[in-house]
Amino acid sequence: MINLNKKIAALMSSAPVLAALSVINSFAADDVTTVGAINGTDGAAATPDPVANPGGFAGFLGSIPPWVLILVYVVIIGALFFFLIIWPQRKRKKEEEEMKNSICLGQDVVTIGGICGKIVNIKDDNITIQTSIDNSLVEVKNWAIREVKKVETDKS
Numbered sequence: 001m002i003n004l005n006k007k008i009a010a011l012m013s014s015a016p017v018l019a020a021l022s023v024i025n026s027f028a029a030d031d032v033t034t035v036g037a038i039n040g041t042d043g044a045a046a047t048p049d050p051v052a053n054p055g056g057f058a059g060f061l062g063s064i065p066p067w068v069l070i071l072v073y074v075v076i077i078g079a080l081f082f083f084l085i086i087w088p089q090r091k092r093k094k095e096e097e098e099m100k101n102s103i104c105l106g107q108d109v110v111t112i113g114g115i116c117g118k119i120v121n122i123k124d125d126n127i128t129i130q131t132s133i134d135n136s137l138v139e140v141k142n143w144a145i146r147e148v149k150k151v152e153t154d155k156s
Helices: 002-012 015-039 056-061 066-101
Strands: 108-111 116-123 126-130 137-141 145-148
Touching: 066 145, 108 126
Parallel strands: none
Antiparallel strands: 108 116, 108 145, 116 126, 126 137
């Protein structure tokens, strides 16, 4: 029994064991002050001292509350989302609506199905196009027009 006590004492006095025990004791001391602060017995120990601990959140950004930073990040991500996705989409949609509203008789168009032809009749939201020399008529919806071909003229 005495031999076992000597071995335990020798093991406890080694450097790695002492370092581990000091770390465990420091965590235990922090837990005791935190528990005391929660119970209301030691309120001063619960507030961190930025001078004693210059690193971390409070040392880096001063006294800015975390919810303000989260709000700033949300606003920045929202602005990026708007300028990279929503704004170009609105611009394209506006140009497409202007193109579809400016369609008139005699213009060459291409549908979303790839049919090319000349507009011969416009009625409400239906457009009739002539697709070939044989005067084949195809009726499509207004939303099916992909592009209006520009008339090329030789003025050189």
